[in-house]
Amino acid sequence: MSVMIHKPAEREAKRLAANREELSERIGQAISFDGTYQPLQGLHLSRSSTPFKQHHSVLEPSLCVTVQGSKEVLFGESRYQYDPMHYLLITVEMPDIAQVLEASKERPYLGLRLELDPTLVSAVMLEASYTLPPGTAHMRAIDVSLFDVHLLDAIVRLARLLDTPDEAPILQPLITREIMYRLLKGGQGGRLRHLAIQDGYTSHISQAVARLRQNFDQPLRVETLAHELGMSISAFHHHFKAVTTLSPLQFQKQLRLQEARRLMLSEDLDAQVAAYRVGYQDASHFNREYKGLFGAPPMRDVQRLREVRHGFGERTRR
Structure with missing residues (x-):
């Protein structure tokens, strides 16, 4: 009896390992440069040859997968670390701070992010006659879970479409529906209610x-x-x-500061104009809060980002 119990678990472990290996190979071939890339609608790939310092952004509802290496995401005071054994699910658009923890030229960090469509989630919930598990009424909008073999199977099949983009318009919606279904059936099912009309x-x-x-x-x-x-x-x-x-105030503050940073980088605005554009009336207050979030005064931070971007551009051209 013990042997019979262990054999299915052994087969499942082998399938998971094979899927992780295939996914790493396919994503590594699809994105050969450091940066991000959207090869299919709603599917984002990322690569980094070195661990990087904290990166601020606004993350939309997504399924996030670390294909190789590991990554940490901060929301407020909570930290979420995930690797090829785990996936991260976020179901409400929120400002985040992300950091790649493990990466090298030999084994770069590889990531995959699939946007979550609320309409699709609602439709799958309805078709599956999905009922909410108890205790999900006030579930946090983000968490990390262990992969099961069926979910990872579906993600690998989605990655295979990178080699056959002509088939993607037909097959991608079907595979994405399965991924939503697998998420609903797994430990994150209650969390997906955030995206459905409830x-x-x-x-x-x-x-x-x-x-x-x-x-x-x-x-x-x-x-x-x-x-x-x-x-x-x-x-x-x-x-x-x-x-x-x-808190609502912390949420608004992070949105404002990230937008100010974007304006200074992309539109070459000075700190005072950017501060006013995002709702700050006091420049010194803006400078203090900016430094508190990004670790440096506005213009010094933006100059550093420009230098990093220039260096990345030079490496890419080579």
């Missing part, structure tokens, strides 16, 4: 996130937002942080 506090917080994203440069009036969502101020604060790991 009653309860989670949908309210998703609405609040969308409004903050659209109007981040406007003064934040928490009482007005809470009232519009039919919640008390204390309940709104509690549920917002439970889902996003950040």
Whole structure:
């Protein structure tokens, strides 16, 4: 009996190992340079030959996979580390701080990110007659889980489309539906409710996130937002942080500072103009908060980023 129990587990472990090896080979061939690349609609690949310092961005709802190496993502005070054995799922658009922990020229970090379509998630939930597991009403919008063999199978089949892009328009939607189904059946199923049309506090917080994203440069009036969502101020604060790991004010601040950084880099604005564009009225206040998030004053930080970008461009041309 013991031998019979161990054999399926052994076969599954071998399938997982083979899938990880194939996925690493296919992604490594698809992106041969350091940076990011979107070969198929909603599918993003990334590569880095060295561990890199913290990178700030706004991460949309996604399934995130480390194909080779390891990566850490920070949301508020919470840290999430994932590697080829684990995947990360995020179901509400949030500002994040990411850092590649393991990478080298011989074994570069390789990553894959698949955008999550709320309409598709809702449709799959309906077709599968999916019922929410208990205790998911206030589930945090991000977590890391261990891969199961069926989910990784589907992701490998998605990666195979990189070699046959002419088949992608037909097969990619089918494989993506299966990936959503496998996520729903796995440990992250309750978390996907954040993307589906549901009653309860989670949908309210998703609405609040969308409004903050659209109007981040406007003064934040928490009482007005809470009232519009039919919640008390204390309940709104509690549920917002439970889902996003950040308070509404912290969420808005990170959005503002990241947009200011983008404006200075891409539009060559000085710090004072960028600060005003994202809603800051006090330049010294902006400088303090910018340094607190990015570790350096605005213009010094932007100059460093330009030098890094220039160096990357030189390496790419070679």
